[in-house]
Amino acid sequence: MALSIRSMLRRQIEQREFSRWRYRAATVEDTRLSLLRRQVLQAQRLRAELDQLIQVADSRLAFPAVGANGFDLPQDTDWRWRPALWRGPLPRPGVTAVTSGEELGEEVKLFHDCAAPEVTLRQMRNHSENDLAPFGLRMEVFGFTGSFLSLAVDLPAEAIAGLRRRHLVRVAAHFDLERPIEIFVRLNIKHGPNTEELVEPLPGSGPESMVEFDLAYSEINEKRIEKAWVDIIFGDPAMNAVALRDLTFSRRPRAEL
Structure with a gap:
């Protein structure tokens, strides 16, 4: 009973607060300037807190959840991996005017030979x-x-532990292109x-x-x-946008004949 009363009181307080701001917005043209300045300051402070709440809530409520690491792989897979950029938020989520060798996260680098590149990378x-x-790269x-323009991904030590010539190494990507271009994958061992x-x-x-x-x-x-690494090479990349929504690596032994 007490919980029900508290919930009802909380809803009434929230409704009064919402009604107060709705009234202020409706009467803004007639509010005296001294009062309007105080209201604007309060609104700016409130908006900063609301923006923070919405940003964090969107991340927590979005699908898939942060830290999710689902895969769709053959049963005989003996190693699988999704780089950190696609698993969780990075401390530095974006880079502009990317120079060759620029890192985004600990495992991904961008290489090119353009003197004045207009390239941006951003975790999304x-x-x-x-x-x-949970995350992708735009x-x-x-x-x-x-x-040339290529993304280089360093594979972890587990990728080469026990690696044999009887293995098949798989690279799977889910990407959206603004316009079609050729994309090549190069495995370097x-x-x-x-x-x-x-x-x-x-x-x-x-997908x-x-x-x-x-x-x-x-x-x-x-x-x-x-060591081993993979280069994802983009042909004719100018005036284009690529959303690399997922990138996974795995290996499995070839079936014996």
């Missing part, structure tokens, strides 16, 4: 029910006169003094874009693998 919040990743390219490079085109767009690298066709020395 995913909201669609089709999204498995890249906007305006003026660009270079010959450093083994001793050599680096193996395998390149495949990334087909289409949307089903995926390439697999069959390491049977590589010449990697399994005993000397030191």
Whole structure:
């Protein structure tokens, strides 16, 4: 009973507060200036608090939840990974006038050879029910006169632990394009003094874009693998926007024949 009374009183107080601000907005043309200045100051302070509440609430209520790490993978997958940029908020969510080698997070870098690039990178919040990743990456390219533009993602040590030539390495991306362009994925595996490079085109767009690298066709020395990274290469990127809503990596052993 006491809880019901408190809830009713709280609703009445909220309604009175809302009605007061609605009345102030309706009579703003006739309010004397000295009073209006105080109301504006109060409104600005209130708006700052409301904006903070809405921003945090949107992040908590949006789908998928922060920290969600769902995957759609074959059952025989023995390693999977989604970079931190797509899992949770970054301390620095955006970069403008991106120079070559600029980092966004600890695992993602942008490389290019444009002298005066007009490129921005920004972490975005995913909201669609089709999204498995809580966050995405939006890249906007305006003026660009270079010959290449690529995102480099360093793979963790777990990716190369036990890596063999019988493995298939999968790179899956969910992206939206402002206009269609060619996108290529290059898997780089450093083994001793050599680096193996395998390149495949990334087909289409949307949640089903995926390439697999069959390491049977590589010449990697399994005993000397030191590191691996992936380059996502964008062809003719000028005057375009790319929303990379998800990016995942995984590997599985090839079925024995």
